[in-house]
Amino acid sequence: MNKKKKENELIKPDVKSEEKKEELINEEVILTKNKKFDIKDIDGVGSVTAEKLTDIGYTDPMTIAVTSPKELAALAEIGESTAQKIIHSIRQKLDIGFETADKVLERKIAALKITTGSKNLDTLLGGGIETQGITEVYGQFASGKSQLGFNLAVNVQLPKDKGGLEKGCLFIDTENTFSPMRILQISKARGLDPEKTLKNVHVARAYNSEHQMLLTEKAIELIEKNNIGLVIIDSLMSHFRSDFVGRGELAPRQQKLNKHLHVLQKIADAHNVAVYITNQVMARPDILFGDPTVPIGGHVLAHQATYRLYFRKGRAGSRIAKLMDAANLPEGEAIFKIEESGLKDL
Ligand SMILES: Nc1ncnc2c1ncn2[C@@H]1O[C@H](COP(=O)(O)OP(=O)(O)O)[C@@H](O)[C@H]1O
Numbered sequence: 001m002n003k004k005k006k007e008n009e010l011i012k013p014d015v016k017s018e019e020k021k022e023e024l025i026n027e028e029v030i031l032t033k034n035k036k037f038d039i040k041d042i043d044g045v046g047s048v049t050a051e052k053l054t055d056i057g058y059t060d061p062m063t064i065a066v067t068s069p070k071e072l073a074a075l076a077e078i079g080e081s082t083a084q085k086i087i088h089s090i091r092q093k094l095d096i097g098f099e100t101a102d103k104v105l106e107r108k109i110a111a112l113k114i115t116t117g118s119k120n121l122d123t124l125l126g127g128g129i130e131t132q133g134i135t136e137v138y139g140q141f142a143s144g145k146s147q148l149g150f151n152l153a154v155n156v157q158l159p160k161d162k163g164g165l166e167k168g169c170l171f172i173d174t175e176n177t178f179s180p181m182r183i184l185q186i187s188k189a190r191g192l193d194p195e196k197t198l199k200n201v202h203v204a205r206a207y208n209s210e211h212q213m214l215l216t217e218k219a220i221e222l223i224e225k226n227n228i229g230l231v232i233i234d235s236l237m238s239h240f241r242s243d244f245v246g247r248g249e250l251a252p253r254q255q256k257l258n259k260h261l262h263v264l265q266k267i268a269d270a271h272n273v274a275v276y277i278t279n280q281v282m283a284r285p286d287i288l289f290g291d292p293t294v295p296i297g298g299h300v301l302a303h304q305a306t307y308r309l310y311f312r313k314g315r316a317g318s319r320i321a322k323l324m325d326a327a328n329l330p331e332g333e334a335i336f337k338i339e340e341s342g343l344k345d346l
């Protein structure tokens with residue numbers, strides 16, 4: 001909180017930049033603002049290619065710009081040299097490369113926060129779940145990972161002065177645990193129209209890891225069409241865990257996972273969207289003292305998650321969240337509880 005304030009003060013010297021900041025925050029300007037153009041206008045994109053790109057949901061120049069030629073070629077089923085040409089000309093148009101620190105700061109300020117419902121937890125996270133980043137929660141069964149997801153799916157729809165973004169949510173459910181009833185209950189408690197709230201949560205059941213990856217790529221299309229501010233994957237690893245069994249499968253699994261996470265980060269960056277993922281834990285028998293539970297997903301996930309939280313059960317039904325890894329926030333803990341109305345401070 002304080003840090004953000006300081007950053008804001010830094011760029012306050014005149015009214016103009018103050019207005020600019022307002023605009024950034026209010027209009028949720030993303031990197032591509034004023035640089036929107038039709039993919040058909042790009043050199044090397046004929047109507048067939050444009051159709052292929054549209055089919056895979058790659059209609060946003062920024063999304064294409066941050067994709068590798070190989071990846072784009074494979075996704076859109078076009079030649080790699082064509083992919084390279086397209087990416088090159090988009091990058092030139094978008095003027096991508098080094099940017100000065102004030103621009104980086106502008107973009108960071110454009111990052112928005114979604115309230116979790118608990119002030120304690122929000123504070124731990126520097127204000128809530130952040131757009132442009134991936135927030136991961138890991139913890140044991142029934143520790144509250146999915147519950148936070150349901151709360152966020154509702155809270156993202158709240159007015160801005162109540163901690164929301166006035167936007168919808170995409171929910172990728174891999175364990176068949178999505179609960180519309182909880183969405184209903186929480187939205188009522190938050191003073192939202194339950195019918196409307198349900199309509200703004202777009203749910204897809206993922207049947208395996210491949211399907212999960214496909215849904216994520218498809219998400220890009222939906223984000224633009226449906227004014228989405230939050231993408232949830234609950235849980236990220238369950239399919240990856242069961243689709244790749246045994247030691248020999250670990251390397252290909254991590255490769256796929258890495259790609260999946262890159263697509264998620266790309267979505268977060270290019271669309272100023274928050275990504276919330278849940279993760280399971282495993283017991284490490286080699287840890288004799290302290291908490292032996294560790295998240296699965298290895299270094300790939302540890303590296304990609306912008307914010308990493310560990311949930312565990314506390315006394316009298318409370319939950320304890322521990323911030324494990326965040327580049328710009330102090331480590332710490334927050335206590336909250338889960339009620340029918342949603343997440344609350346104790
Ligand atoms: N309506 C409710 N009122 C109070 N607590 C609830 C309610 N629904 C779920 N919970 C709490 O949330 C727990 C389940 O949390 P959940 O997020 O599903 O776990 P997981 O971490 O496995 O995803 C339940 O055990 C219960 O303690």
Ligand SMILES: [Mg+2]
Nearest residue numbers: 145146177234
């Ligand atoms: Mg769950």
